[in-house]
Amino acid sequence: MAEPVLAPDAPFHIVSNAGSGSKDAHEARQQIEAILSTARRPHEFILIENPGQLQSVAKKAADAATRSGGAVVVAGGDGTINAVMQAVLPARRPFGIIPQGTFNYSSRAHGIPLDTAEAAQSLLTARLEPVQVGMVNDRVFLVNASLGLYPELLQDREEYKRQYGRRRSVALWSGLRTLLREHRHWAVEVEYEQGAERLRTPSIFIGNNVLQLEQVGLEEAEDVKRRGRLAAVIVEPVGTSELLWLAARGMLGQLGEDERVRNFSFHSMTVRVVNRVGRRGVKVAVDGELFWCPPPLTFQVAPQPLMLLVPTSKPGQ
Template sequence: MADSVLSPDAPFHIVSNAGSGSKDAHEARQQIEAVFAAARREHEFILIENPEQLQAVAKKAVEAATASGGAVVVAGGDGTINAVVQAVLPTRRPFGIIPQGTFNYSSRAHGIPLDTTAAATSLLTAWLKPVQVGLVNDRAFLVNASLGLYPELLQDREAYKRQYGRHRSVALWSGLMTLLRDHRQWVVEVQHDQGVERVQTPSIFVGNNALQLEQVGLDEAEDVRHRRRLAAVIVKPVTTAQLLWLAMRGMLGQLEEEERVRDFSFERMTVRVLSSVGRRGIKVAVDGEIFWCRPPLTFQVAPQPLMLLAPAVER
């Protein structure tokens, strides 16, 4: 799309979890509806009644936006956003976000308001910002992708949230409980811009969100933001106590200083697992969701950007 702004009469096709029936989701949909109705902006909600229908709902929204010349908008967290990105990315349709998640890295990195009404209002005057997308094999990600420890942490976090609620304190507590357990040490061959190396590690993390990388103190944030590169973080073999220390250093923004962590930026990286792999492949975390992937895993920047609807003040 050559224009840098969205046509003022382009309709919004909104993928929303409002079909879940929760009070928060219902209130969010009412707030979004009020903003677009007041602006007389054509829009429709395409509801996710069941999480298993998410891919089908995303495809429906993209098809509708393509037919109408409109934009696809997601009202959800990073995981829901990721699912819709899969469908939107090949089409280059404009893509908007109304954040509804816990951490909302995709929104915060591009100045999108966390308040529902403010985020919806910003879409009315937004501009089209090309945003870098990462790929692990054929799966897109905006925030991060990883194998090893992080997928375990996400699984535990979801279990705790179902029991205690979707709060940051619950996420942090479940993360601590995960770190206290014993973890598998993966033996892998890593091929990247600087050569090939064999490593043993409990976790390989690949970042595509400069804000998240800055928060843990990694210099590669600038490479991700300006140089079309991704950031790799490979944890060296550590004890449970050392792992807890690494987590603390990350929370304090001091991970760059840690010699137990190897970090570098790259354009393309392939990970071949030399230790045993189950029939389903490798469990990989992608923007907060877990998938099974067959090795080897190839991480790279997608050839086409995501056309994000960013607030006009960020231009």
């Protein structure tokens, strides 16, 4: 199947969260509207009124882009981007991002400006770039997927953000509080290209974002970037103080040097959980959002890339 192309006057179908931050979200839409209207670029906003509508709104945007020959654009963070990508990837439509999240790994890894107005402006002259997508069972991800400790961190982080606001300082403080608790160790069987083995671990992390992997000091970032693979990080059974030390090493960009961490790259890996799991399955974090997945969990590179709209030049150039 031929890769999608985008005409200079193709419409943008913009998915935006109507309830996110209210005032900030409204101001962001006004900025985007002003820039696209001034450029006379056809566009429409498709608003998410509540989180339960996200999948249906994403499908509506993908269908509209297919009919019009346009692109789907997400004004949101990594979690919203992921949810909309679920609908856009099978439709094979061009995909744009106007970052509105806390960490914005998807945007930063591809040179998309973090400023709303600059990101909207960059869409007008953007080029299409195929971007690797990861999968866990039938869920796709751009940044990462994990089970064990990381989903706990995310769940606690969202609770703290509801109470204290969506700031990086709140996310970091929440992460520290989570690490100080006692954690479950998972008994799993891991099978990938190099063979199969049984092990115990508090956390399995699968990375697909080169920027994030480089920041924590994993040489597998190069395999993700150059060889079309995913990166696995499996932590050996450790206590609370050791988890805190590993977190510190990650912040210092030295995680890959620690002997208590196993890291390798792969194209496809299956994780079979030996522990008893509930009827809903295993809690998995995918690009910052939590889902229940039935085991076994198969992590792999998706058969087709996402056609991402990226700036013709990096910010500041």
